[in-house]
Amino acid sequence: MSLRARVTWLAASCVAGAVALVSLGAYFTVRQNLYDQVDATLIQKANNAASSTISAEVQGQSVPAAFLTLTDIQFALIDSSGTPVVSVTNHLPPIGRDEINVAAGKDADNIRTDARTDTRVFSLAYRGGALVLAQSLQPTKAQLADLSLVLLLIGGAGVLVAAIAGTAVARTGLRPVQRLTRATERVARTGDLRPIIVEGDDELVRLSHSFNQMLSAVSYAQDRQRQLVADAGHELRTPLTSLRTNLELLLSAEAPDAPRLSDEDRVEIHDDLRAQLDELTQLIGDLVELAREDAPQLTRERVDMVEIVEQALARARRRAGDVKFEVDLQPWYLLGEPAPLERAVLNLLDNAVKFSPPGGTVRVDLRPAGHGYAFLQVADAGPGINDADLPYVFDRFYRSDEARTLPGSGLGLAIVKSAAQRHGGAVYAGRSADGGALMAVRLPGTQDTSLG
Incomplete structure (x- = not known):
């Protein structure tokens, strides 16, 4: 995976993680608030109905008139055995052990979720029995589903925008790296040590400056090496030419029918050869020593x-x-x-x-x-x-x-x-x-x- 792809994935992953955390926090906060709102509504309606002083005749019994306003939820008045005494809705609320315990006077009230009917059930002790109210959780869950969809769409859009932005940032930010890569390939391919163009002052630009300094150092080292080779060749040419001249003179003197060298001339040539050999030996030794001086310290x-x-x-x-x-x-x-x-x-x-x-x-x-x-x-x-x-x-x-x-x-x-x-x-x-x-x-x- 390229560095650009890694930067893009990193940006998208970070945004996805942040969006996921925010979305989960928002979802569970709203979920808890909605369920608390359902509980508060049931408890308030039950308390209002139980405290009502106006009576009405329902199914042959005198009950508070406020019971007649509970038609938007499931409602029933049960005795201690759990048998409904009064109900003004077509469907009775779920009656279970918790509601019977409230009607029998064991508990003052109780609230629970009935998994079978997916309703929230609240029971309150009332006149030797219990007032039971139940409200469906389907509307609440529908709201939560809508909220989940909205959060998912917004989160997905945020991740997509982050990926696009990460790609743009990576393309812009890695442009100096691309220049460095091209320059490195150019140096490896052609040996051209010209510096690259640098603009800006961020970390990658400073890296480019360092690369240019390295190119300058390499170029300087190459120039010194070329100069050393050229100077050494120039300095070696003189003793080598003298050696060749003297050797050719000695060889010519040994050829048949060639004039013979006097002993004095022969001694002088031998002395010149020794001096030239000494000079050549010293020059080569100095070159070796200088090359050793330029080597890295160990x-x-x-x-x-x-x-x-x-x-x-x-x-x-x-x-x-x-x-x-x-x-x-x-x-x-x-x-x-x-x-x-x-x-x-x-x-x-x-x-x-x-x-x-x-x-x-x-x-x-x-x-x-x-x-x-x-x-x-x-x-x-x-x-x-x-x-x-x-x-x-x-x-x-x-x-x-x-x-x-x-x-x-x-x-x-x-x-x-x-x-x-x-x-x-x-x-x-x-x-x-x-x-x-x-x-x-x-x-x-x-x-x-x-x-x-």
Whole structure:
């Protein structure tokens, strides 16, 4: 069953239930009132007849003249044995044990329904006997039948109107859902990620806005993926071309009747091949690392940033040559993934070492900055970063003119940015006090050792 049909049935069912409850309540209230009215009429007429002081001669007996007005109902005056003494109607009222008990003086009065004749019977003690009045319930039941028919017709019309209204409301209210369905089918069929048109401000419209945001996020992710593939292809083309050129040169030199390469040229080509292979290996490793950074986080654990920085420093010192490190680390803990954080710190250190002059100093400090954040800063004494390059140094494959002659893939700082954002932080670039580059990473966390 479709959602529209379910909404229609729900509206119709709710209205049907409400109409049924109201109709039953109205029916039983009117029914009780009508039966009470019949009882009240019988009791009033009996009391009026019994209290009448004017006499009349009926069947050789002197009876109150008010008895003669009881011709619209069945009436009889019975003795203690239940035998009718006076009756002014063609049909006697039902006489039973209850009426005989009243005539015998056992009860002062009694009212009951006689199921056999479908009449309401009232008996009242009168002059050593009983005055018995009976009225048919057929007119009352006819009124109740008419009332039942009216309530049924009105209830049915209400349910029909509710079903029509429910269908209209469902068609109008589910129009955004239909647009979402068509958009989803369009995306699945064509891959077209254009947002759908949204109007209004209800819950379904907000759902449409969320769907458009999802489409935008998917489109952005696809654009980033295409850009990464394009940039990676561009970056891979240079080392691959150099590798192919050098290999072809070596193969050509080994061909018959080809001029032989000197030992110096052969050594130089071999060195170029090794450098190009190293560059290619680093580029592929950085691409893999960046793809891993973009993957969803699976688990988080308590991370001691001082320990992470010290581990990265130990690795950086082994390849830093005569570059020195000045370190000032204060305790800082956060929930995250140690491996990406260590790789990000190591990239910052390697970048500072690469641009530091011989015998230069790289300053590393980690300190809280308030509001639940700490800053990890890495500063070098190199040439620094041009103002025009500052907004782009953390972009993938971006390399300044000064850096193009140095080894690297252009992904190191992009990995730093990805790791920081992955942990709820941010990255900044500027100039250090020594005129070199200053790279800063802001990370959320606490100095409380009980974190996690």
